[in-house]
Amino acid sequence: MTDDCAECGFAYDLELAPSVAGLVGGYAARFAELLLHGERAVLARRVVSGVWSPLEYACHVRDVLLVQRERVLAARRAETPVATPMGRDERVEHEGYALQDPADVARQLTDAASLFGNVLHRLPVVQWERTLVYSYPEPAERSLRWVAVHTLHELRHHLRDARRGLPGPPTVGN
Template identity: 80%
Template sequence: MAPTAASRAGEYAARFAELLLRAEREALVRRPAPGVWSPLEYACHVRDVLLVQRERVLAARRTDKPVATPMGRDERVEHEGYALQDPAAVARQLTDAAALFGNVLHRLPPAHWERTLVYSYPEPAERSLSWVAVHTLHELRHHLRDARCRLPDPPAAGN
């Protein structure tokens, strides 16, 4: 699955972008419960995950076993104002972030898929770049599902 991660990340990002462009802003920013992210907040998180993971892959290519510092996922929601961002801009940024992440994966020589870094979540552990690619896809797929289930179903054709 790791060698196809670049193209699959682009596919998930495109689906997320479509969701952001077709849904009403009110639905995109609505939190279903306190402490549960809105669809727009999930999209911003996924965008940032792609950018952070890209930097982690690049660090592992430059340095032996770098330590991946936590991205501050919960702090970013407030620090970057996720709920206040423009959904169309986030859709574009998400697509761009997937392309940037995909580019570094496409450029990995076969031997580099097994280069490692120390990944901090859920507990510090040495992880291969292959694992990072697959884990990133899991994040995209999982959070796309999270965002979709928090939006109302689109109206049926003709309504």
């Protein structure tokens, strides 16, 4: 089974894992830029029914970073813990994603990337192979290498999604 993403072209190269700590900050900065330079009403608007707004995607990514950080820490403390689903769809309403202040979310997302990156940066080489049971898309035992690369995919993919929800020509690059 391959985890590569046909939609955005992301390839799950697990050898990339040790560099993820440095890469997540760049994607968080791109999200922050989008949030700090967009109009609040535009950022919070869903262009297509059932598809999150750019602000909602940014909130989701912030929360993904925080949840993934805790999952990595749990895998360091226990043998093959089971990662509890984060309730991604429920959080949109429960936390009022579309009502949050874009500047606050930009700061929080940047902080979350820093926290997640720090945990990965401090991960000893021998612990990259530690595992946890990851529930998405179906329960499977995954290494911390995979968790790191999957988190990078989340940032890259959802930055693309967020940009699609903004007016104007499509943005080139990730």
